[in-house]
Amino acid sequence: MSGGGLLRLARASAWHRRFGLGLVLASIALATFLLLAVERGRVALREGFTQSISGTDLIVGARTGSVQLLLYSVFHLGSPTNTIRWRSVQALAADPAVAWVVPISLGDSHRGFPAVSYTHLRAHET
Numbered sequence: 001m002s003g004g005g006l007l008r009l010a011r012a013s014a015w016h017r018r019f020g021l022g023l024v025l026a027s028i029a030l031a032t033f034l035l036l037a038v039e040r041g042r043v044a045l046r047e048g049f050t051q052s053i054s055g056t057d058l059i060v061g062a063r064t065g066s067v068q069l070l071l072y073s074v075f076h077l078g079s080p081t082n083t084i085r086w087r088s089v090q091a092l093a094a095d096p097a098v099a100w101v102v103p104i105s106l107g108d109s110h111r112g113f114p115a116v117s118y119t120h121l122r123a124h125e126t
Contacts, residue, residue, distance in 0.1 A: 052075070062083055
């Protein structure tokens with residue numbers, strides 16, 4: 001069989017199986033789209049997390065798990081645990097190694113949404 005005859009035979013075979021071939025092509029296109037969408041979402045999520053936490057050198061809080069403290073103080077996810085005393089915050093602000101302190105008080109809510117209260121303490125002029 002010549003090259004032209006083989007091509008004609010393949011075209012005829014594809015035409016008779018057009019529904020199945022269309023389904024295969026549609027599923028490949030959908031799988032590719034989903035793969036790219038998931039990858040783009042993963043990258044966007046990582047960038048969003050990095051931008052949310054950038055500039056934070058240290059998070060200080062009462063005894064709890066470090067992930068729980070991070071999630072609750074930065075992203076307001078989870079439930080509040082113990083708090084630290086105001087004089088502990090003032091002692092941190094008085095430390096010469098600390099440039100500035102932003103104490104955040106969490107735990108109150110308004111209509112089911114968490115209420116955030118904070119004040120800015122400049123520890124030392126830089």
